[in-house]
Amino acid sequence: MSSPSPLLVSDLSLRYPGQMDMALENISFSLTSGSLTGVIGPNGAGKSTLIKAALGLLKPQGEILFWGQSLKAVRQRVAYVPQRTQVDWDFPVSALDVVQMGLYGQIGWLGRLRKEHKEAALSAMERLRIADLAQRQIGNLSGGQQQRVFLARMLLQNADLCILDEPFAGIDAAAEEIIINLFQELKSEGKTILMVHHDLQTAATLFDDIILLNKTLLYHGSASEGLNDERLRQAYHIPAFETGRAAHG
Amino acid sequence: MDDLGAILLLQGGFALNMVLFSALCLGACAALIGVFFYLRKDILIADALSHATLPGIGAGFLLALALGINGGMAPAFLLIGAFASAVLGGAGVQWITRHTRLSHDSAIASVLSVFYAAGIVLFSGIQRLDNASQAGLNHFLLGQIAGMQVHEAFMICALSIIVLGGCVLYFRDFLLLSFDQTYAQCLGRPTTRLDKIMLGLMLGVICLGLKTVGLVLILALLVMPAAIARFWSARIVPMSLLSVLIGAGACYGGAALSAFYKNAPTGSTIILVLAAMLVFSFVFGVQKGLLFMKRGANYVGS
Amino acid sequence: MLDHDFMALDAPALMLGVLAALSCSLLGNILFFRRQVMLGDALSHSVFPGLVIAYLLGGSLAPPLMFLGASAAVLCALLAIRLLETAGRVPSSAAMAIVLSIFFALGVFLLENQVGGGVHLDTEHALYGALELSYWPEPFTWASLPLNIKSLGFLTILNILLFFFFFKEIRLILFNSEYAGLAGFSPQIFISGVLLLITLVLVGCFDSVGVILVLAFLVCPAACARMLCDRLEQQILYSAVIGISMAVFGYIAATRFPLWLGWEHSLSAAGVIALTLGLLQVTLMLWGPRRI
Known part of the structure; x- marks a missing residue:
């Protein structure tokens, strides 16, 4: 390599x-x-646990390296988008405040937010078509808009590895399309993206690679080849005759 | 009364035996109702309710004083006042959680501190009234068991029977309510009413415990026996029985100790007995005590 | 208005009330958004045994000794809560309730059993608050300004500096502490620092405001401000203004209103301040623009 x-x-x-x-x-x-x-993987397979463990939010056994180094050394190059349900939507911050948090790591302790930071944040929001919502309190946004706020925060961090927990959960079709386009753009810029996903139907077309998980790793490789009946049956513990239905819904 | 063994064996005379028996009953029913709130992870509501009794006590005193009953120290007025203002406090917590954006713990903290403040303001007014009997009001804060009257003992015993009966009657419902309220609703149980019954029983325990252990420390009688029992059992029925035994034993022992050592205030003595039990269980408890935890982990790891 | 009596009696009480309210309302916001307000209650109760033990060991009521003992006790309480939660897997609310009770009971027990009466260290101040007992013997002289005003003043300045310089970090950690950790701002270190500051403030408020009433100082200003705005900047500012103004208003109400009504005594000042904070909160919960 x-x-x-x-x-x-x-x-x-x-x-x-x-x-x-x-x-x-x-x-x-x-x-x-x-x-x-x-x-x-199925519910309770440990999908979110896996990415949280990789990010050091949980304390696992084993070795985790980002570009051959520990997370501490490359913190600014890794972005994380939490699951929407884990956010306190009542918290008194505006959408712009949240997006600007993407720069906090770069600014460091005691640093102040300046005008250019605000402009960078607004242009990231523009890319996700939510710049007009900048002053709204985050709880007053729709699900898709909230998710885009968090993606704008990730974008602003300009990380090389983006890790997302269920970015498509509970959002509308328009937002979904914007987000999918964003992923393609990020890929063309050479960024690596890892995300937890629960919809088997879209998985094959959306992803390059698949990690199939159910407590243990069942498969890691190309998405188009990986999602065959045998593997899904193994992951989801379902008898042979039902896999067709499971794979389609 | 210079032999602790004699006190424990009920050789200390009628007055003392009555105190010990009342303490035992109070400890038992507080421990039983406390189990459900412990499992519900909502024990701090008890703290809010006990502090919310204070303005009612003050108001009851003033009302009795105005009516010229026993210089204000009329137990019925004080108890009813305490109960009424605690009900108001409980309703306040519920209203805040449901109708504003404040979280449950801020609701509890607000009701606790503001009701308590109202009580303190009333008390500070009463203190300046130059009334001979007002000194007794201070006992509601930290409790005093020694001067217990026969009717108080009767009330505690009667209440224990009600609480015990209520918990036995509604055991499954309370358990379901503590474990999974939504599911209880799905099963068609009258959760709102059950909730009120459960809170009402706890409130009864608080009101009667006020004069004995005081409103600051009654919380301990509700939460500690359940927490200790949980170190020894993972199943609800044995846990509840154990909790009752622990609560009753600690109150009995603590009251006896404080009668033996004259300078030991009853409420705090009982709680220090419970604290000793907790430390012991924390280390040696078979369910999740420190010694047994390690073995469990190795077993899984290997 | 500025006569000797006012400066000697009312001014120090007012200063204490305002400083306590200001520092509690700032720090209260942090507990409020972390949903740990009741931790403030548990910690303030555990100041008590610290004072008693420090007195028993040191044999005097010297302020530095009291401060040391109380802070040590609060830190022990924090550790005990953590230990029960993690090693004992006791629900966090129960862990706080248990530690609060044991510590306070220990304080009461030791005081009655070992210290006895006659020492200026009694449960009444802890329960009632004794704002009005502060006394400035020679007004306008720094040397005779009561020590707890000086220390609380110092803590308040520390507090204001914290919110001024670390506002960005506070926002990030309160909103999303996991993300803060990933961005390189350790929430553990920050929260430990804040808890230490809260400990010191609680010790400072112990006998002027009282262990239970201080909870109203912590939660009510934050809860009031929450009914008024949707930005953290405003939230902090409003809660501070509410804390200060209710402290002044409450003190005047406690000491002057009864006189105007023809009654020659005053009411518990700390109690009335807490009560006015509570009444303002009720008003705002009913009619505040952002109440839901």
Whole structure:
């Protein structure tokens, strides 16, 4: 390999304190630079847990390297978009405030926000067509608009690896299209994207690569080849005759 | 009364035995109703309600004083006042959580502190009234068991029977309500009414415990036995029984200790007994005590 | 108005009330948005045993000793809550309730059992608040200004500086602490610092405001401001203004209103301040523009 992978996970295992079963067991994979990878699996398979563990939000066993280094050294190059349900939508911040948070890491402790920061934030919002909503309190936005605020924050950070938790959950079709276009643009700029996704139907067309997960890693590779009946049956624990239906809805 | 063993074995005379028995009953029913609120992770509502009794006590005192009853120290007036203002406080918490954007814990904190403040303002006015009997009001803050009257003991015993009966009657409903309120609603249980019954029973315990352990520390009698029992059992029925035993035992033992050492205030003595039990259970409890946790982890890891 | 009595008796009480209200309303916002207001209650109760133990060990009521003992006790309480939550897996609300009760009970027990009466360290101040007992013997001289005003003043300045210089970090951590960690702002370090500051402020408020009434100072200004605006900048500013103005209004109401009504006594000042804060909150919950 010429340059180290944006994210290399080896032998990652994790058990939530006080629980008997492992949440994740012996997961190893490495992302290809410039690829769009989806993490797929049934409910409770540990999809969100996997990305949280990779980002150090949980404390797993195993090794996690970003471009061959620890997360601490390359923090600014990694962006994270949390699941929408984990956000306190009643918090008193405007959409612009949230987007500007993407620059906080770069500005550092004690640094102040300047005019050029605001302009950069507004242009990121423009790219997602939400610049007109800049002054609105985030709770007053629709689901799709809220998601785009968080994507604008990610965009503003100008990270090389973007990690997203269910960005398509609970949003409208128009927003979905804007977001999909954004992913294609980011890919053409050479950025690597990893996201948790729950819709099997769109997975094959959306992603380059697939990580199929159910506590253990069942498959990592090309999306078009990966989603066959046998593997899905294994992941979702369903008898043979039902996989057709599961794959379509 | 210089032998602790004799006190514990009910050799200390009628007055003391009555105190011990009342403490035992109070501890038992507080521990039982506390289990449900502990499991519901909503025990701090008890803190709000107990502090919300204070303005009612003050108002009851002033009303009785105005009517010329016993210089204001009329137990019925004080109790009814306490109960009424705590009901108002409970309704306040519910209204704030439902009708404003404030979270449950801010609602609890606001009601607790503002009702308490109203009580303190009333008390500060009463203190300046030059009335001989007002000194007794201070006992509602930190409690005093020694001067317990026969009718108070009777009231505590009667209440214990009501609380015990209520909990036995509604055991499944309370359990369901504490564990999963939405599911209880789906099953068609009258959750709003059950909720009120559960809160009402707890409020009864608080009002009667006020004079004994005081409004600041009554919270401990509700939460600590349940927390201790949880270290020993993961199942609801044994946990509840254990909790009752612990609550009753600690109150009995604590009251006896404070009768033995003259300078030991009853409420805090009981709580320090409970604290000792908690520390012991935290280390040795078979369900999730420190010693047993480690073994469990190794077992899974290997 | 500025006669000797006013400067000697009312001025220090007013200063204490305003400083306590200002620092509590600023810090209260942090607890409020982290949904940990009741932690403030648990910590303020645990100041009490710290004072008693410090007195028993040190044998005097010297302010530095009291401060040290109280801060140590509050930190122990914090650790005990964390230990119950993590190692014991006790629900966080129950952990706070347990630690609060044990610590306060320990304070009451030791005071009655070991210290006895006659020492100027009693439960009444902790329960009632004693704002009106502060006294400035020689007005306008720095040396005779009561020590707790000086220390609370210093803490208030520290507080204002914190909110001025770290506003960006406060916003990020309160809104989304996981993301803050990923952006390189450790929420653990920040929150530990804030808790330390809260501890010191609670110790400073202990015998002037009282352990329970201080909770109103922490939660009510933040809750009031929350009914008025949707930006964190405004939220902090409004809560500070509300804290200060209600402290002044409440103190005047407690000490002057009864006199105007023809009654020669005054009411508990800390109590009336907390009550006015509460009444303002009720008003705003009913008619505030952003109440829902």
